[in-house]
Amino acid sequence: MRCEKISISKKKKEMVYVKDLNVKFGDKHVVHDVNFNVNQGEIIGLFGISGAGKTTIVRVLTCQIEKKNWTGDVKVTGLTPAKKYNHPIILSRIGYVPQLELLNLYFDLSPMVNVEVFTSTYGMNKKDAKEVAEKLFRILDLPEDTWNKPVKHMSGGEKKRLSMAIGLIHNPNVLFLDEPTTLIS
Amino acid sequence: MRITKKKPLTLNLNKFKSKVSSLKPDTKKVIKKVSSIKNNIFRIIKQVKKEFRLLWSDKFNIFLAIVMPPLIIVFLGLTMTDAPQEAQSIPCVVVSYDSNTFINPNDFFESQLDNYTIPYVNAVNKSSLLELVRFYNATEEIYAMEQARTALLEGTINVIISLPVDFTELIELGLPGLIDCIPDASKMVHIQANINAVYDSIKIFINDTNLKPQFVIRGFEEFTIPEGYSSNFNTNIIMAFSFMIFGVAFVLSILIVVQEKPIARLLLTPVTRSEILLSKFIAYTLVLLLQDSLLIVSALSMGLYLAGTVTDLFLALFMIGFSGIAMGIFISSQSKTKTQANQLFLAFYLVIILLSGIFIPIENMPPYLQVIAYILPLSHGDPLIRGIITKGQSIWGFHFYWLLGICIFLVLFSFLIFKRRKYEV
Numbered sequence: 001m002r003c004e005k006i007s008i009s010k011k012k013k014e015m016v017y018v019k020d021l022n023v024k025f026g027d028k029h030v031v032h033d034v035n036f037n038v039n040q041g042e043i044i045g046l047f048g049i050s051g052a053g054k055t056t057i058v059r060v061l062t063c064q065i066e067k068k069n070w071t072g073d074v075k076v077t078g079l080t081p082a083k084k085y086n087h088p089i090i091l092s093r094i095g096y097v098p099q100l101e102l103l104n105l106y107f108d109l110s111p112m113v114n115v116e117v118f119t120s121t122y123g124m125n126k127k128d129a130k131e132v133a134e135k136l137f138r139i140l141d142l143p144e145d146t147w148n149k150p151v152k153h154m155s156g157g158e159k160k161r162l163s164m165a166i167g168l169i170h171n172p173n174v175l176f177l178d179e180p181t182t183l184i185s
Numbered sequence: 186m187r188i189t190k191k192k193p194l195t196l197n198l199n200k201f202k203s204k205v206s207s208l209k210p211d212t213k214k215v216i217k218k219v220s221s222i223k224n225n226i227f228r229i230i231k232q233v234k235k236e237f238r239l240l241w242s243d244k245f246n247i248f249l250a251i252v253m254p255p256l257i258i259v260f261l262g263l264t265m266t267d268a269p270q271e272a273q274s275i276p277c278v279v280v281s282y283d284s285n286t287f288i289n290p291n292d293f294f295e296s297q298l299d300n301y302t303i304p305y306v307n308a309v310n311k312s313s314l315l316e317l318v319r320f321y322n323a324t325e326e327i328y329a330m331e332q333a334r335t336a337l338l339e340g341t342i343n344v345i346i347s348l349p350v351d352f353t354e355l356i357e358l359g360l361p362g363l364i365d366c367i368p369d370a371s372k373m374v375h376i377q378a379n380i381n382a383v384y385d386s387i388k389i390f391i392n393d394t395n396l397k398p399q400f401v402i403r404g405f406e407e408f409t410i411p412e413g414y415s416s417n418f419n420t421n422i423i424m425a426f427s428f429m430i431f432g433v434a435f436v437l438s439i440l441i442v443v444q445e446k447p448i449a450r451l452l453l454t455p456v457t458r459s460e461i462l463l464s465k466f467i468a469y470t471l472v473l474l475l476q477d478s479l480l481i482v483s484a485l486s487m488g489l490y491l492a493g494t495v496t497d498l499f500l501a502l503f504m505i506g507f508s509g510i511a512m513g514i515f516i517s518s519q520s521k522t523k524t525q526a527n528q529l530f531l532a533f534y535l536v537i538i539l540l541s542g543i544f545i546p547i548e549n550m551p552p553y554l555q556v557i558a559y560i561l562p563l564s565h566g567d568p569l570i571r572g573i574i575t576k577g578q579s580i581w582g583f584h585f586y587w588l589l590g591i592c593i594f595l596v597l598f599s600f601l602i603f604k605r606r607k608y609e610v
Contacts, residue, residue: 062453064609088455096453098610104450106235108242113235120231121454123224150242178610 013040021072095172099179107152136165232464255483262487265418274316283352284324308390314382414490427566438513449608492577505566511595
């Protein structure tokens with residue numbers, strides 16, 4: 001597995017810190033001694049063959065894997081996912097765009113309502129959410145006529161971009177993208 | 186046709202980041218809000234709203250939950266509120282062994298019937314509850330009983346009435362006359378009606394022959410439906426109520442957890458599992474309240490005779506419906522796929538209906554089945570509704586508390602299972 005960094009900022013606030021990360025599910029050792037850190041303004045890409053453990057690392061960072069399954073020193077925005085009480089704060093500071101839109105979007109609801117559902121979990125009111133969503137939709141080139149129609153009528157690329165918009169909607173400190181180029185037009 | 190050339194989407198990282206960073210809201214502000222109680226309530230309300238939106242996106246669900254149950258009540262009301270139909274007479278045969286042949290064994294071919302056989306056959310003919318298909322004089326037709334049994338087997342009659350050999354003699358001696366009644370027991374629910382019809386013929390027989398039986402039984406009916414109300418409608422509605430409210434609530438909630446894939450993604454936001462499940466319970470409870478109200482309004486407007494109070498009926502229906510929701514969410518929380526949830530639904534629903542006591546009396550079941558039957562909600566829902574509607578009983582009793590217990594158990598276990606359910610994106 002390889003990590004590639006692109007630095008686009010001079011600020012050096014540590015956003016993700018991973019030291020000696022090992023993940024085990026029973027007897028299966030999935031991730032071996034992974035070390036990396038990401039500072040504010042940096043973009044890091046994880047490359048590896050299928051089953052290398054890329055998604056597993058992201059799952060540890062996004063509080064999806066219980067502490068009993070992993071060891072090492074991990075911090076996301078200065079907080080460790082090892083402590084359960086840190087989870088709500090970490091989750092409010094990160095954005096996540098999964099590989100499959102099916103897991104991220106309510107296909108029967110419109111993009112605007114999808115945005116409302118997710119932003120409400122961060123305590124954002126409807127007006128703020130709508131304002132931010134409109135700006136993001138424009139940045140991500142989502143056609144305006146699709147904003148209020150059910151997501152199921154959107155193309156694959158549009159769904160992916162909507163998924164990205166939802167990941168960015170609360171202006172997270174760290175954005176995790178799983179297979180971000182899939183379906184992107 | 187004019188084709189507008191779309192500008193390709195290009196990603197300039199610096200520009201993109203500066204644009205995104207300029208957006209509201211301030212992350213710090215958001216973080217402050219994450220763990221406040223006010224925000225928890227805000228999130229739950231928004232999740233409830235989402236549930237309603239998802240429900241609204243499936244119009245068939247709305248039809249099933251809100252419109253169909255009152256429509257069925259209205260349909261029953263319109264088809265059953267007419268003047269009470271004349272009770273259908275029960276087809277029967279009378280097989281008489283009561284002959285003086287046996288009194289005079291030297292004259293075997295003489296088969297003069299004894300004094301009381303013909304009056305009894307006349308009484309059967311007079312009874313509006315019985316329809317005499319055929320009379321057999323068993324002393325002449327030696328295969329009378331076999332023929333009668335064949336008729337019972339074929340379903341052309343529902344009951345065989347047999348007069349024993351000493352029928353007349355016993356009456357003449359002032360002893361109680363014996364009549365054998367052989368109903369078709371394969372139709373369990375009709376057994377009592379068959380016996381009642383035979384009793385009716387006996388009453389007519391006693392009156393016509395001025396017999397003085399040793400015991401005079403006078404019957405007074407209690408908890409009957411007053412005149413002006415359709416007994417057909419009321420009888421059916423009592424059964425339909427518990428089935429309908431439980432079934433609709435159960436079917437409506439069976440997939441709400443298992444089919445909602447984005448829950449996995451929602452859990453990567455500050456919303457908690459408890460908030461998600463609680464919002465589902467709240468949303469579907471609100472739907473249930475609406476269902477209850479519509480059912481009661483439609484039933485009362487169609488002529489339901491209610492001996493108890495509307496509040497008690499409302500609460501009883503609510504408890505039965507809520508047990509359906511709780512069971513649906515319980516199954517949905519622990520099912521891995523929609524198929525599994527649907528299969529479990531079918532298995533549970535069949536068992537719940539079969540053991541509800543409506544079709545087979547619980548007392549007639551083997552002890553181990555009785556235990557299961559008494560645990561299940563409908564075996565308490567039906568007597569609860571029946572008691573309130575026909576006897577004016579209060580809701581506060583064993584059946585209500587048992588239903589409450591079932592609901593609390595299912596809700597708690599749903600939360601526990603949902604907390605442990607594995608979600609990964």
